[in-house]
Amino acid sequence: MGYNIYSSPVTDAKAWLSLENKKPQICQESGHLKNLTTEKDRITGFSISTPGLFYDFSRQRINKSIMDSLIDLAKEREVRPFFKKMSNGEIVNTTENLPAEHIAIRANFCDLPNTDEARLSSKARGDLLKAISFSKEIRNGSRKSSTGEIFTDVVVIGIGGSHLGTAFVASALKDFSDREIRLHFLSNVDYSGFADITEIIHPSTTLWIVISKSFTTSEVACNAWIAWNYMAESVPDPSMHFVAISASEKAAQSTSPKFSCVFSMPEGVGGRYSVTSTAGILPLSIYIGFENVSKLLKGAHEMDIHASESPEEKNMPLIAALIGLWNNCFLKYPAQGIIPYSNRLSLLHSHIQQLYMESCGKSVTGNGKNLDIPSGVIIIGDTGTNAQHSFFQLMHQGRPFPVEFIGIAKPLHEQKIKGLFGIPNHHELWINMIAQAEALACGRESDDPAKRCPGNRPSSIIVLDSITPEDIGKLLSFYEAKTVYEAFLSGYNPFDQFGVETGKIIASGLRQKIVSNDKCRDEVRGITAFYLDKIVSN
Template sequence: GLKPENTQILSDIRTVARNIRIFSQDVHKGRITGTREKKFTDAVIVGIGGSYLGCEFVYKALKPGRHPKINLHFLSNVDIDNFGQILTRIEPDTCLWIIVSKSFTTTETMANLTQVQAFLNRHHLNSEDHLVTITAKGSPGDDPSNPVLASFHMFDFIGGRYSVSSAVGGVPLSLAFGYDTFEQFLTGCAQMDRHAFQAPVQENIPLTAALISIWNIQILKYSAQAIIPYSSALSKLPPHVQQVYMESLGKSVDIHGKPLPCPAGSIVFGEPGTNAQHSFFQLAHQGPAFPVEFIGVLKPGYAGDQVTSKGVFNHQELWANLIAQTQALAKGRDHEDPARSFSGNRPSSLVVISDLTPESVGLLLSFYEARTVFEGFMLNINPFDQFGVELGKILASGIRRQMAEKNAGTPSGGTPPDPVTAFYLKALFNGRID
């Protein structure tokens, strides 16, 4: 049986799931409305990194063939232009704002929350009618006195980049497509989790993928890999995998603090095919080699009428290009003109899912999570920490203080900025570089 502490965790998870289901249903049926009693049509997810990347991937993946009950928008960057662009796509009276932060202290998210609160005040809307929080128990955002419409807990043992199957993804995705769709997505996640945990080594798909990745990086010395989904619906998969993989495995020491004998992790980038063929595939075929992972979908999400061009349907044309690219990378081609010669023998792999149902998208997401964790375990590193993000935050706090003093017109009481920082601060405040 489960240990007592695990029994409590399971109970807490079920409570959060039940609260998500009830909340999303009440919003859809108009039992929960905004300050002016209008039904919600849009929701803006305010968060950064793992607080939005995975959720955005799943939302975009599930949209083809489905009409969202509530449209989702993602406010991640502290750049005011990100905020301004979203304001052109929403109506203040019918918009929910979902603040996602485990600690509720993340600088960018808190800065954007300040903008959101000011926006609500300008439009005479109450925070307790339009703000939702997703945060850890005991965080500043978990204070019962906060004026919010609803608050959902994320658990402290779940890292942001692995949190899509928690309230972080559950609340937005249930609002967008209904809780039943989110539950189907969880079914796919659980299916891959069970496979990763139980399948024999020879049949374990994410373990095999992790071994291939280690071979490419440690033995063949490739320092980058591309993730190329041949599906526009999966356009946000590369940035999600980029964070999961690079933040989990970008380490130089093992779990005991000893230097690693070989590099861990690699640069991950990507774009959907066939678009990628017309941007960086020139380098993929004739420049420095790097592994390419293709993702194919057997059935498109859009079930509308298709017509043929050159005898094939659009989705078939997509697959013709996908298969051709794997062959071109592997086989290459000799030519009397060296500029037209392809060396071949360039590594690639192909991941195939049957369709864009919630279950299949859940399978795909959990495949990349399990693959990343397996690779971390085999390299004897911790795939769940990310201390590499901290130094920049520390340095930014000092620069922020100098900016605040200049904004307030108060003399600096600390160490004056170094010449380079002083140069850019002057340019920023003057709006020009002298």
């Protein structure tokens, strides 16, 4: 397969040593952001624009010399050719011996030459077409409930990647729904979540979509079980109200709910990358219509092409990944903020938390060697301006970490009432975002030490033209590609998540001890036994 990014430590790269030698430049007073941001044409040299998306990294703690070495690192590591191999369906998930097919799915549902159809199997393509057809039947009312009524509510039962990405897109594109079908998500196994949903739905007009790649996730199984029993008490044929999405049709059919349809998702699509697979396409097509979902796929595919084809110095997600690596491994920042100045993007940071932290929270390389660099950072986020009144105090005067601000150029809603200060609320959002980025970079001088802000705290600004399906698709693909590129640069596999499974294995054992009436309790360690006693005594 040629050069393999997993077999060569990133610290062996010549460009890595160059970056270590250049780090002192940026730690001098001349490298303070209040000085860097006054450089002539700073914004021109440190920004990238693509149709629908603008990325400004002029307030990052880098200069041209450091940027040149970062680009040299990307070239030396050959991450862009490796990204192309991923896009073409080659095996890049080495620990599970699988390709990563999320890009192939998007390519197949855009107006492309027939040669691109080879990226996805005919079965996978057929499964997606089946899901699209089903969504249209729900929307036009030709597929009815067991009582002969039109479906008005859809509840998605899923957790993690089966929930977060799709919930984000549904929230972001709420204005594109016809409001005749409501979309709900049941993820947490806490029974109160189920109780909340059943207070607002009517069983006879509710469709349940159960999503689990392997159908071994306990939270999904528990919620599906109580949903099935709830429906069995209320409708003549509950199976007409249940469908499943899984990589294993056999596993789905062997569970307690009986499904009228089981839709497949490719084994090579990880949950956190599954928004544009059947797992997201089916519920979203019911909610906003496949016409809008196809635009979402088109926008994502356009960013996929940019991420794969653009040269290193003009490659938006690759540059973002290089800056992330620089901030993490060289400047030692422990976290990354995601702050969208839009209520419609309020769930973005939750999706990025899982996408990034599950992909980049690794301890070994893709071929099983111990990593010799930090992997991943903590993602924290909320919407602006809410976040300004929450954790920005820490950002300005406490422990610093980089931030990605996200602004929307054109608001979807026209403001009919004049703003308090004579400007629309959308302008108020923008001046707050600009002011925060400037304050973090330049700080504040004061004779009162309590009011002094040191500045020199890096940030980037991402601007979307508007909140349309195409723009949201581009944003999704940008963050996916950024995440994958950072993993490839560092040399670890962004497509497995074995750390997540450790707790599941322990939980399974504890569950068996409760079910078996504590026959093996002597094997349980002291602290765990203490909490098991609390559970069984209530």
